[in-house]
Amino acid sequence: MNIRILKQFLALADALHFGRASDECHISISALSRNIRHLEDELGVALFNRDNRTVVLTQEGQKFLKYARDTSRQWNLIRHELTDNTDQLSGEISLYGSVTASYSFLYELLRRFRIAYPGIEIKLRTGDPEHAIAHILDGKEDITIAARPTNLPRGVVFKPIAISPLLFIAPLEQQVPNVPNRVPLAPQEWAAIPMILSESGVSRTRVDEWFRQHDITPKIYAQVTGNEAIVSMVSLGFGIGVVPKIVLDNSPLKDRVQVLDVKPELEPYDIGLFALKKGLKNPMVEAFWSLMEEA
Numbered sequence: 001m002n003i004r005i006l007k008q009f010l011a012l013a014d015a016l017h018f019g020r021a022s023d024e025c026h027i028s029i030s031a032l033s034r035n036i037r038h039l040e041d042e043l044g045v046a047l048f049n050r051d052n053r054t055v056v057l058t059q060e061g062q063k064f065l066k067y068a069r070d071t072s073r074q075w076n077l078i079r080h081e082l083t084d085n086t087d088q089l090s091g092e093i094s095l096y097g098s099v100t101a102s103y104s105f106l107y108e109l110l111r112r113f114r115i116a117y118p119g120i121e122i123k124l125r126t127g128d129p130e131h132a133i134a135h136i137l138d139g140k141e142d143i144t145i146a147a148r149p150t151n152l153p154r155g156v157v158f159k160p161i162a163i164s165p166l167l168f169i170a171p172l173e174q175q176v177p178n179v180p181n182r183v184p185l186a187p188q189e190w191a192a193i194p195m196i197l198s199e200s201g202v203s204r205t206r207v208d209e210w211f212r213q214h215d216i217t218p219k220i221y222a223q224v225t226g227n228e229a230i231v232s233m234v235s236l237g238f239g240i241g242v243v244p245k246i247v248l249d250n251s252p253l254k255d256r257v258q259v260l261d262v263k264p265e266l267e268p269y270d271i272g273l274f275a276l277k278k279g280l281k282n283p284m285v286e287a288f289w290s291l292m293e294e295a
């Protein structure tokens with residue numbers, strides 16, 4: 001086994017698709033498939049179950065994935081240590097956040113990071129911020145950005161960047177009888193309104209708690225992953241939604257919805273960076289982390 005094949009394994013475990021993984025590794029599908037087969041022969045177990053349509057990790061593959069991530073990280077570190085005869089950090093770090101984060105906080109951070117550390121290559125993946133902490137815990141990403149939950153898992157560190165209010169938003173005009181374009185008053189009125197909410201995560205916890213405190217059982221019209229899509233659904237008139245202000249401010253549809261002055265307000269989002277405490281031993285991750293302090 002060599003490190004190149006290990007990285008090919010990681011690419012395939014991530015993409016679960018031979019075409020996409022081979023593109024990422026700049027090799028042919030047949031070379032990738034041959035290398036994975038060799039790796040499996042060497043280990044004596046199947047790492048993936050594949051049929052004509054799908055590729056999934058076997059249980060052994062899951063176990064090996066953890067080893068492969070650790071090893072690849074160690075490799076990056078030692079390579080950097082051995083070849084680093086200037087003061088210039090070089091290598092790769094991975095970041096994960098929402099599309100909104102890539103327009104806003106991350107945008108500014110990345111701009112500064114690139115000037116300070118031109119030798120570090122950045123892998124930026126966007127997705128639902130609900131998965132930000134899970135991706136840190138399972139070692140998939142070095143640094144992620146999202147709202148801080150009340151309890152931080154052990155071993156995970158958080159660096160606050162900004163506070164963003166959580167807002168109730170409504171369509172500009174009333175398009176459907178049950179979706180008012182003003183603040184609902186009585187609990188019965190709230191209970192009849194179709195709500196468009198995050199499927200899970202910090203915002204969902206806060207909204208659920210808000211309704212519980214008001215003795216209202218909300219009518220959920222749609223559960224959405226990623227806050228950006230909530231703004232779309234609301235602007236189309238499907239219901240009332242809840243989003244962090246930063247998402248609304250960066251939405252191309254922000255002029256097609258209105259913020260409702262609902263009292264009491266939801267507890268605002270505490271947005272920041274997440275990393276593994278032990279991950280900060282990596283000088284490149286540390287460098288990114290420390291850049292925040294200089295802001």
Ligand SMILES: CC(=O)[C@](C)(O)C(=O)O
Nearest residue numbers: 098100101129146147227
């Ligand atoms: C900007 C950010 O990371 C948020 C608020 O978590 C989001 O996009 O949902």
